[in-house]
Amino acid sequence: MTIRSGPAPSQIDLAALEFWARPVEEREAAFAALRAREHPAFFSEIPVPFVRPGKGFYALVRHADVSEASRHPDVFSSEPSATSIPDFPAYMERFFGSLINLDDPRHAKIRRIVSRAFTPKMLAKTEDDIRRRAARIVDELIETGPDDFVSKVAVRLPVEVICDMLGIPEHYHAQVVRRTNVILGNSDPEYTGVTPGPEMSRVAAGRALLKIIWAARDLHRLAARLGRERMKNPTGDLTSALVTANVDGERLTTRELGSFFLLLVVAGNETTRTALSHALKLFTDFPDQRALLLEDFEGRIGGAVEEIVRYSTPVIFMRRNLTRDHEMNGHTYKAGDKVLLFYNSANRDETVFDHPEVFDITRDSNPHVGFGGPGPHFCLGANLARREITVMLRELFTRLPDIRADGEPDRLLSGFINGYKRLPCTFTKP
Numbered sequence: 001m002t003i004r005s006g007p008a009p010s011q012i013d014l015a016a017l018e019f020w021a022r023p024v025e026e027r028e029a030a031f032a033a034l035r036a037r038e039h040p041a042f043f044s045e046i047p048v049p050f051v052r053p054g055k056g057f058y059a060l061v062r063h064a065d066v067s068e069a070s071r072h073p074d075v076f077s078s079e080p081s082a083t084s085i086p087d088f089p090a091y092m093e094r095f096f097g098s099l100i101n102l103d104d105p106r107h108a109k110i111r112r113i114v115s116r117a118f119t120p121k122m123l124a125k126t127e128d129d130i131r132r133r134a135a136r137i138v139d140e141l142i143e144t145g146p147d148d149f150v151s152k153v154a155v156r157l158p159v160e161v162i163c164d165m166l167g168i169p170e171h172y173h174a175q176v177v178r179r180t181n182v183i184l185g186n187s188d189p190e191y192t193g194v195t196p197g198p199e200m201s202r203v204a205a206g207r208a209l210l211k212i213i214w215a216a217r218d219l220h221r222l223a224a225r226l227g228r229e230r231m232k233n234p235t236g237d238l239t240s241a242l243v244t245a246n247v248d249g250e251r252l253t254t255r256e257l258g259s260f261f262l263l264l265v266v267a268g269n270e271t272t273r274t275a276l277s278h279a280l281k282l283f284t285d286f287p288d289q290r291a292l293l294l295e296d297f298e299g300r301i302g303g304a305v306e307e308i309v310r311y312s313t314p315v316i317f318m319r320r321n322l323t324r325d326h327e328m329n330g331h332t333y334k335a336g337d338k339v340l341l342f343y344n345s346a347n348r349d350e351t352v353f354d355h356p357e358v359f360d361i362t363r364d365s366n367p368h369v370g371f372g373g374p375g376p377h378f379c380l381g382a383n384l385a386r387r388e389i390t391v392m393l394r395e396l397f398t399r400l401p402d403i404r405a406d407g408e409p410d411r412l413l414s415g416f417i418n419g420y421k422r423l424p425c426t427f428t429k430p
Helices: 024-035 063-071 090-096 106-118 120-124 127-144 149-154 156-166 170-184 202-232 238-244 254-285 287-295 297-312 382-399
Strands: 057-060 317-322 326-328 331-333 338-342 420-422
Touching: 057 063, 063 326, 063 338, 106 120, 106 238, 106 254, 120 382, 127 149, 127 156, 127 382, 149 156, 149 254, 149 420, 156 170, 156 238, 156 254, 156 382, 170 202, 170 254, 202 238, 202 254, 238 254, 254 287, 254 297, 254 382, 254 420, 287 297, 287 382, 297 382
Parallel strands: 057 338
Antiparallel strands: 317 338, 326 331
16 A cells, blocks of 8 residues: 555544545555654544533554553543443443443453353354355355445355354344444444534434434344343353353343343454455455465465454554553553544554555564454454454355455445445456
C-alpha cells in the first residue's frame, strides 16, 4: 500500500465519521502523523441526540502505549464501557453491558465459564466439523458461480460455527446475521437508514437507535428462549454452560445471559468474517504472497493468518477509562479520562514492524494486537478465529486456486469495524 501525504494533525478528527469515510491510504497517513507526535492527541466527542456526551478522548496510537494500557486494567478500566465512545444510556446498557465492559474479578469469573470451550485442545475436537462446513460452503459457491464473497463465504463459516457452539438452530442463522449487521454497522446508513453526524436530527437519531435496540433485543430474546430450554434439558453447548454456571454462588441473570450471548454471537463471527474478506483482497492485490502461500501452504499458513489479522485489524479500537491519575510515556492522564486504543495504528507502528505498510506472510516477528492487546481482555475467540481462517483458506485455495477479488470492496462506514459489506469474486470452475 502506498501511503499518501496525510493531513496535518490539527486537521484530523478521529471522532468524526467523515474521517472514516476517507480513502484507506489517507487514514493511514493521518495515523502515521499522530504516531509522530510527542504526546497523544485529544479529540472532542461528536454530539449524538439522546446520548449524554463526554468531554472527549485521548488517542493511543503507538504500539507501546496500546500494549502498556492493556496490561494495566487496574488503571485503564473497561468500565463503564469498552466499545462505545460515549457512555451507554441506561436503556442501552441493559442490552450491551456484557463481559467486554467488565473488570476483574467479575470479568475473570464469567470469562472462565466458557473459556474452556475455546482452548486449543477443545477446538481441535471441532476441526472436523469446521472442515465439513467449509467444504459445503465451497461446494455451494462452485455450484452458484462467482458472486459476493462476503455473503457466500466469509460470513457463513464463523456464524455457523458460533451458532452451533451456542446451540442456535439453523433456522435462526439468517436472523443472527441481520441483527449483528445492524449492531456492528450502527454508523452505516445501509443498516440504520440514517447517517450519524452533528447535523443528524433527533427524529433520525431516534430511528437509528430504535433499530439498534430492536436488533439487540431480538438476540436477547433468543438467548432467553434457548436459556429456558437448556435449564430444563442441558445439552453441553455454551448456552447450557452459561445458564447452569455458578458465579459467586449466583447464576447469571437473564440480562447477563443475554448480554454475554450477544457478545459471543457478534464477536464470534465478526473477526473471522472480516479477516477472511480482507484475505481474499490481499491475496489478489499481492500475488507474490499468494504464490508463497500456495508453494507451502501448511508451512506458511500460520504466519499468513497472523499477517492477515495485523494488516486488516478487524476491530479498530477499544476504549479504556482512567481509574486514577497516571503517567505513561511522558504524558499524565487524569482520573476519569477516556482513552481509545487504536489497534489499527499500533499494527502499523514503524518502531515495531519493518515496513508495516507491506503485506508479508513471512514476517518472523509479528507482535500484532489484532486480537486485542496483552492482558485479561485478549480475544477469547482468537484460537477459534485462527482455526476458521486456516480451514477456509485451505479449502478455497486447494479447490479454487485462482479465486480472487473481482473489483473493489463495498466498505462498511465505521470507525469501529474495518469491515467489507460486499466483495465480488471470480474463479475458474473446476
